[in-house]
Amino acid sequence: MKATAVAHPNIALIKYWGKRDEERILPANGSLSMTLDGLCATTTVEFGARSEDSAQLDGRRMEGGGLSRIVKVLDLVRVKAGIDARARVVSKTNFPKATGLASSSAGGAAIAMAASRAAGLDLDPRELSILARRGSGSACRSVMGGFCEWLPGKAEDGSDSFATQVAPPEHWPELRMVAIVCEDEPKRVSSTEGMRRTAATSPYFEAWTRTADSDLESAREALLRRDLGALGAIAERNSWRMHAAALAADPPLCYLKPRTLEIIELIEGLRAGGLQLFFTLDAGANPVLLCLASAVPRVEMRLGSFGADLKAVAACPGSGVQAIDRHLF
Numbered sequence: 518m519k520a521t522a523v524a525h526p527n528i529a530l531i532k533y534w535g536k537r538d539e540e541r542i543l544p545a546n547g548s549l550s551m552t553l554d555g556l557c558a559t560t561t562v563e564f565g566a567r568s569e570d571s572a573q574l575d576g577r578r579m580e581g582g583g584l585s586r587i588v589k590v591l592d593l594v595r596v597k598a599g600i601d602a603r604a605r606v607v608s609k610t611n612f613p614k615a616t617g618l619a620s621s622s623a624g625g626a627a628i629a630m631a632a633s634r635a636a637g638l639d640l641d642p643r644e645l646s647i648l649a650r651r652g653s654g655s656a657c658r659s660v661m662g663g664f665c666e667w668l669p670g671k672a673e674d675g676s677d678s679f680a681t682q683v684a685p686p687e688h689w690p691e692l693r694m695v696a697i698v699c700e701d702e703p704k705r706v707s708s709t710e711g712m713r714r715t716a717a718t719s720p721y722f723e724a725w726t727r728t729a730d731s732d733l734e735s736a737r738e739a740l741l742r743r744d745l746g747a748l749g750a751i752a753e754r755n756s757w758r759m760h761a762a763a764l765a766a767d768p769p770l771c772y773l774k775p776r777t778l779e780i781i782e783l784i785e786g787l788r789a790g791g792l793q794l795f796f797t798l799d800a801g802a803n804p805v806l807l808c809l810a811s812a813v814p815r816v817e818m819r820l821g822s823f824g825a826d827l828k829a830v831a832a833c834p835g836s837g838v839q840a841i842d843r844h845l846f
């Protein structure tokens with residue numbers, strides 16, 4: 518009763534920010550993302566005769582909120598498989614230290630596949646995405662590779678809220694996302710808490726969800742016709758709107774740091790000089806750039822002159838979650 522899976526993180530071009538159901542992790546709006554190649558989370562799950570579930574991430578024993586999310590996924594798997602055994606979970610990421618890239622999307626997809634297979638279940642991508650969603654919302658988009666859309670769904674039980682692939686990685690192999698690490702301190706307010714506060718107190722929340730849904734339509738079309746100019750402009754606008762809604766929360770949520778704005782100015786300068794370069798910003802200070810592979814050397818050179826402590830990690834569209842035979846224990 519042991520299985521291992523590898524998954525990649527994803528970065529949203531149209532953000533998920535706000536839930537209509539906290540317990541089932543159902544989003545207030547649809548979202549669209551790219552799964553990133555290169556970076557990955559590998560997770561092994563074994564069910565057996567032990568008194569409690571345990572989990573380890575990159576050599577550290579997990580506790581508190583992180584562990585309860587894992588136990589939630591394990592509980593759902595136990596009910597589906599009709600088993601009672603407790604699990605040992607070991608997970609490892611290859612993310613360069615403090616990339617600011619959340620490991621939760623990759624980790625959530627990897628545990629959904631590893632736990633379900635270890636329990637003898639053979640879930641289809643839709644069921645797997647629904648299971649991954651219950652651990653962390655954005656994880657449902659890492660089940661498939663390439664470009665994925667999380668359909669918000671309408672059903673109360675969440676059975677129609679899962680991610681589907683809009684286009685495979687081969688659709689746009691020369692597209693790159695470049696994660697820029699300008700701040701390595703952990704953010705003070707988690708995404709879960711930030712979106713909860715925005716939904717509860719921001720007068721702009723309703724406008725955010727409304728515009729996110731229309732942004733999604735135009736972003737999907739731009740993606741399908743590989744129109745970087747249009748896609749980049751929509752993604753930037755969408756992430757500004759998410760941050761605007763968060764800034765208007767009470768108490769306000771500001772994830773940006775002075776260096777974030779400096780990098781944004783640099784991007785705008787390069788763009789004014791003719792380079793097709795855009796950014797998106799999750800609930801943190803580190804921008805993720807969107808450009809073509811041919812632009813990466815120039816971007817890296819400009820960033821290099823910007824500060825020696827700055828790190829840039831470029832990724833092309835990656836694959837979905839996969840089961841492997843090499844277990845971590």
Ligand code: DP6
Pocket residue numbers: 528529531532533534542548619621652653654655656708709710799800
């Ligand atoms: C800003 O998926 O981490 O990255 O569902 O509460 O676990 P929970 O939140 P999480 O939120 C991600 C928010 C975001 C935007 C996005 O990835 O769409």
